[in-house]
Amino acid sequence: MEPILTRCGYRCDLCLAYKPNIENRPENRQKLSDGWHRYFGFRLPPAEICCDGCMSGDPHLLDQGCPVRPCVIEKGLENCAQCEEYGGCDKLAQRLVTYEGVKDRVAQEILEDDRECFIKPYENKVRLDALRGER
Numbered sequence: 001m002e003p004i005l006t007r008c009g010y011r012c013d014l015c016l017a018y019k020p021n022i023e024n025r026p027e028n029r030q031k032l033s034d035g036w037h038r039y040f041g042f043r044l045p046p047a048e049i050c051c052d053g054c055m056s057g058d059p060h061l062l063d064q065g066c067p068v069r070p071c072v073i074e075k076g077l078e079n080c081a082q083c084e085e086y087g088g089c090d091k092l093a094q095r096l097v098t099y100e101g102v103k104d105r106v107a108q109e110i111l112e113d114d115r116e117c118f119i120k121p122y123e124n125k126v127r128l129d130a131l132r133g134e135r
Contacts, residue, residue: 004053007072007079008095009124009131012053016117017062022050035118039102039110067091081131097122 001020004012012018016028029046037043044062052059054069061069068080068091077083080092102119103110110119 004055005079005127006054006069006124007077008054008066008068008092009079009081009128010095010097011121011127012051012055014121015051016121017049017051019050019052019060031117035114039106039114039118066095068095079128079131081128086128086132092128096125098125099123 001013004018006012013021015021016025016032022028029049032049033043033046049062050060051062054061054066071091072078072080072083075083080086080089083089086092097119099110099115099119
């Protein structure tokens with residue numbers, strides 16, 4: 001699958017909740033529910049885990065309250081890296097994820113498999129910074 005970057009820099013193609021990934025491996029729903037709870041502090045019922053990705057026209061989204069997507073669309077941008085307010089945006093700050101930040105928050109070692117499944121898809125700061133550097 002080609003890389004699919006969301007408005008805030010997450011990677012749908014790496015996310016186990018992304019609809020094509022869930023359709024291929026529906027058993028990952030419970031794994032995601034547990035992993036998100038462990039690393040991010042929220043739990044979704046496994047039956048509710050399936051997302052079209054925020055790049056779709058009228059998507060079914062897991063995070064209905066995301067402040068980033070409507071902002072980026074309103075500004076006519078592809079993602080936050082293109083925004084003039086990129087370093088000081090409170091909306092994006094709510095969604096920024098770094099491996100180091102998650103590791104500090106959980107105060108424990110993170111297994112490589114867990115990093116691949118629950119953190120790498122959402123490590124958006126590095127991706128967005130790289131896109132800013134390309135500008």
